[in-house]
Amino acid sequence: xxxxxxxxxxxxxxxxxxxxxxxxxxxxxxxxxxxxxxxxxxxxxxxxxxxxxxxxxxxxxxxxxxxxxxxxxxxxxxxxxxxxxxxxxxxxxxxxxxxxxxxxxxxxxxxxxxxxxxxxxxxxxxxxxxxxxxxxxxxxxxxxxxxxxxxxxxxxxxxxxxxxxxxxxxxxxxxxxxxxxxxxxxxxxxxxxxxxxxxxxxxxxxxxxxxxxxxxxxxxxxxxxxxxxxxxxxxxxxxxxxxxxxxxxxxxxxxxxxxxxxxxxxxxxxxxxxxxxxxxxxxxxxxxxxxxxxxxxxxxxxxxxxxxxxxxxxxxxxxxxxxxxxxxxxxxxxxxxxxxxxxxxxxxxxxxxxxxxxxxxxxxxxxxxxxxxxxxxxxxxxxxxxxxxxxxxxxxxxxxxxxxxxxxxxxxxxxxxxxxxxxxxxxxxxxxxxxxxxxxxxxxxxxxxxxxxxxxxxxxxxxxxxxxxxxxxxxxxxxxxxxxxxxxxxxxxxxxxxxxxxxxxxxxxxxxxxxxxxxxxxxxxxxxxxxxxxxxxxxxxxxxxxxxxxxxxxxxxxxxxxxxxxxxxxxxxxxxxxxxxxxxxxxxxxxxxxxxxxxxxxxxxxxxxxxxxxxxxxxxxxxxxxxxxxxxxxxxxxxxxxxxxxxxxxxxxxxxxxxxxxxxxxxxxxxxxxxxxxxxxxxxx
Ligand code: ADP
Ligand code: SF4
Numbered sequence: 001x002x003x004x005x006x007x008x009x010x011x012x013x014x015x016x017x018x019x020x021x022x023x024x025x026x027x028x029x030x031x032x033x034x035x036x037x038x039x040x041x042x043x044x045x046x047x048x049x050x051x052x053x054x055x056x057x058x059x060x061x062x063x064x065x066x067x068x069x070x071x072x073x074x075x076x077x078x079x080x081x082x083x084x085x086x087x088x089x090x091x092x093x094x095x096x097x098x099x100x101x102x103x104x105x106x107x108x109x110x111x112x113x114x115x116x117x118x119x120x121x122x123x124x125x126x127x128x129x130x131x132x133x134x135x136x137x138x139x140x141x142x143x144x145x146x147x148x149x150x151x152x153x154x155x156x157x158x159x160x161x162x163x164x165x166x167x168x169x170x171x172x173x174x175x176x177x178x179x180x181x182x183x184x185x186x187x188x189x190x191x192x193x194x195x196x197x198x199x200x201x202x203x204x205x206x207x208x209x210x211x212x213x214x215x216x217x218x219x220x221x222x223x224x225x226x227x228x229x230x231x232x233x234x235x236x237x238x239x240x241x242x243x244x245x246x247x248x249x250x251x252x253x254x255x256x257x258x259x260x261x262x263x264x265x266x267x268x269x270x271x272x273x274x275x276x277x278x279x280x281x282x283x284x285x286x287x288x289x290x291x292x293x294x295x296x297x298x299x300x301x302x303x304x305x306x307x308x309x310x311x312x313x314x315x316x317x318x319x320x321x322x323x324x325x326x327x328x329x330x331x332x333x334x335x336x337x338x339x340x341x342x343x344x345x346x347x348x349x350x351x352x353x354x355x356x357x358x359x360x361x362x363x364x365x366x367x368x369x370x371x372x373x374x375x376x377x378x379x380x381x382x383x384x385x386x387x388x389x390x391x392x393x394x395x396x397x398x399x400x401x402x403x404x405x406x407x408x409x410x411x412x413x414x415x416x417x418x419x420x421x422x423x424x425x426x427x428x429x430x431x432x433x434x435x436x437x438x439x440x441x442x443x444x445x446x447x448x449x450x451x452x453x454x455x456x457x458x459x460x461x462x463x464x465x466x467x468x469x470x471x472x473x474x475x476x477x478x479x480x481x482x483x484x485x486x487x488x489x490x491x492x493x494x495x496x497x498x499x500x501x502x503x504x505x506x507x508x509x510x511x512x513x514x515x516x517x518x519x520x521x522x523x524x525x526x527x528x529x530x531x532x533x534x535x536x537x538x539x540x541x542x543x544x545x546x547x548x549x550x551x552x553x554x555x556x557x558x559x560x561x562x563x564x565x566x567x568x569x570x571x572x573x574x575x576x577x578x579x580x581x582x583x584x585x586x587x588x589x590x591x592x593x594x595x596x597x598x599x600x601x602x603x604x605x606x607x608x609x610x611x612x613x614x615x616x617x618x619x620x621x622x623x624x625x626x627x628x629x630x631x632x633x634x635x636x637x638x639x640x641x642x643x644x645x646x647x648x649x650x651x652x653x654x655x656x657x658x659x660x661x662x663x664x665x666x667x668x669x670x671x672x673x674x675x676x677x678x679x680x681x682x683x684x685x
Pocket of ligand 2: 320321322324325343344345346347348349350351361362363364365
C-alpha cells in the first residue's frame with residue numbers, strides 16, 4: 001500500500017552536522033542487558049532496528065574508562081582498540097540497512113560502583129556511592145578532570161574508528177557531566193563549580209574536545225537531562241536546563257533531550273505518563289538552538305509523530321520502547337500499514353530486564369533480544385515444513401501469540417475461547433487504573449489474526465475433553481490461563497492456610513468478576529508486582545478505606561524493576577492508604593487477620609470488613625489433566641503462571657519450534673576467545 005501522505009514529513013532526510021539521517025525515525029540510546037559480553041547479539045539487535053527503517057540507531061551507554069563500571073549491569077565499553085573492534089560489528093549491522101549509527105559515550109561518576117574493575121569512583125564532589133555499598137566517591141581534582149577529558153577524547157576517536165556516525169556527550173540521567181551541571185551534586189569552589197557557566201564548563205569542554213577529535217567525520221550529539229525533577233535547587237527545564245542550551249546551544253550538532261532524577265522519569269510507564277509526556281519539558285528547546293532536537297515520549301501514533309514535527313517540537317521522533325516493541329514501526333508507516341504497528345504498552349518489562357542484569361525482553365515483541373541467539377526475526381517466520389491443523393484453547397496472550405505465529409507459518413489454526421471476547425487476563429488487567437494501554441497486547445494479535453484466512457476463531461466456546469477429541473486436530477495447544485489462589489500461598493508463605501469458609505475474603509478474580517467489597521478493606525500482598533497496588537488504588541478511588549499489609553518493605557516491591565515503585569507508593573500514600581510492612585499472613589478468623597513479623601515472629605492482628613488476598617496464582621490445568629496423556633501441550637499461565645511477557649514468549653516459542661528439528665533449537669551463546677590455548681605463555685598461573 002502507498003504511504004499516507006500525512007506522514008511524508010516523517011521521511012524527510014535531516015542533516016546532523018557532517019552526516020545526514022535518511023528519515024526522522026531516531027532510535028535513541030537504550031539499554032539492552034546484552035552489553036559488551038554479547039557483541040554478536042547486540043549487533044544483531046541494532047541491525048534489526050535499522051532494517052525496520054529507523055534512520056538513526058544508537059547503542060546503549062558505552063563506558064569510556066574502567067572507572068565507569070556498572071557491574072553487574074550490562075554496558076558497552078571503549079577502553080581499548082579491542083572494544084572498538086567488537087563495536088564495529090554493531091555499526092556495520094546498522095550501516096547494512098542505510099541507517100546512521102550513534103554511540104553514547106558514558107561515565108557514570110557516583111553511579112559507578114566499579115565492583116568489576118575495583119577502581120575508585122569519581123564525582124565532582126565527594127558523596128556516598130549511588131548504590132548500596134559501604135563506599136564513597138572521591139572528589140575529582142583538576143588533574144582528574146584533565147585525565148577524564150583525555151579518556152573521553154580517546155573513546156571518541158575509537159568510536160569513529162569503529163565506524164560510528166554520531167558520537168554522544170552524555171549529560172543525562174545524573175551521570176558524570178550532569179553531576180557537574182547540577183548544584184545538588186556539585187559543591188565545588190573552583191572553575192568547575194558555583195555559577196552555571198562554571199558548572200557547564202566540563203560539558204562545554206567535552207563537546208569541544210569531541211568536535212576537535214572527530215567533528216569532521218562524525219556528528220557530536222549531547223544528551224541532556226533538561227529537568228531532574230527535584231524542584232527548585234536542581235536543574236529545572238524553565239531554569240538552568242534552558243540556560244544550558246542558551247549557553248551551549250550551537251556547539252553540538254544535535255540535542256537529545258531527556259529527563260533526569262532517576263530513569264523512571266525518562267522512561268515513565270504508561271501507568272504514570274501518556275504518549276508525548278516529555279513535551280512539557282522539552283518543548284522549548286527548539287526555540288533556543290538552531291541545531292536539530294530529538295526527544296522521546298513513547299510515540300506509537302504516526303499522527304502524534306507528524307504533529308510533533310509540524311508543531312516544531314522536535315526534528316526527529318525519538319524512541320526507545322516503541323522501537324523495542326516494533327523494530328519495523330517506520331517501515332510499516334512507510335508502507336501504509338500503520339494499523340499493523342505492534343504498539344508499546346508502556347509496561348516497562350524491558351526496563352526490568354536491565355535492572356535485573358538480564359538480556360532485554362519485551363511484552364509485545366517476543367523476538368527482542370533473540371535475533372542472534374535464536375535467529376528470530378520480528379517480521380519473518382519460517383514456513384512450516386508440513387502444514388498441520390492445530391487447535392488452540394484459550395485466547396489470552398499465550399494462545400493469541402501462538403495462534404498468530406502458527407498461522408503465519410502456514411498451519412491451519414482454530415482458536416477456541418470460553419469468554420465472549422479475546423484477551424484473557426489483559427482484558428481484565430487493562431481495566432485497572434492507568435493500565436488501559438495493556439489491551440494493545442490483545443488488539444495487535446486479534447487485528448493480525450483477522451487478516452489471515454487460515455484461522456478460525458470461536459468465542460463463547462468453553463471446550464471439554466470430549467469436544468477436543470471430536471475436533472480431531474493434529475495437535476492441541478492449551479493456553480487456558482490461571483486463577484488467583486485463596487489459600488495464602490505466596491512468596492513468603494509456602495504452606496496453605498487451613499481451609500476456611502469466609503464470605504468476605506476475595507481474590508483479584510472475584511473483583512474482576514464484579515464482587516463488591518465494602519468498608520475497611522485489607523489488601524494483603526505477597527505477590528509484589530502491580531496487582532495489589534493497582535487494586536488498592538482502584539478501591540481507594542472508589543472511596544474505600546484501605547490498609548495494605550505485606551511481608552515486603554514497600555508497596556508493590558518488584559515494580560522497582562519496572563522503575564515504577566516510587567511512583568506507585570507516592571500515589572497510594574497521597575490517596576490515604578495505610579501501610580503495614582514486614583508482616584506475613586499467619587491465620588484468619590472471622591473478620592480478623594493475624595500476621596507474623598518476618599523478623600521477630602511477633603503476632604499482630606488486624607480487623608477488616610473485606611480481605612483481598614493477592615498472593616500467587618495456580619494454573620487452570622484441569623482440562624489438560626482430563627485429556628489422554630501425550631495429546632496436548634500446555635503453554636503460558638496454565639503451565640506456570642508468570643508475566644504477560646512470559647506468556648507471549650511461550651506462545652511464540654511454541655509456534656516457532658513446533659515441528660522443528662530439536663537439534664537446531666539450542667540458543668547460540670557468545671564464546672570468549674581462548675587466548676591461553678592460542679598462546680601458552682598467557683596461561684593462567
Ligand atoms: P495466558 O496469560 O497464559 O494467555 P490467560 O489467563 O490470559 O492466560 O488466558 C487464558 C484464556 O483461556 C482465558 O481467556 C480463558 O477464558 C480461556 N479458557 C480457559 N479455559 C478454557 C476452555 N476450557 N476452553 C476455552 N477457553 C478457555
Ligand atoms: Fe513497551 Fe513493555 Fe515492550 Fe517495554 S516491554 S517496549 S514498555 S511493551
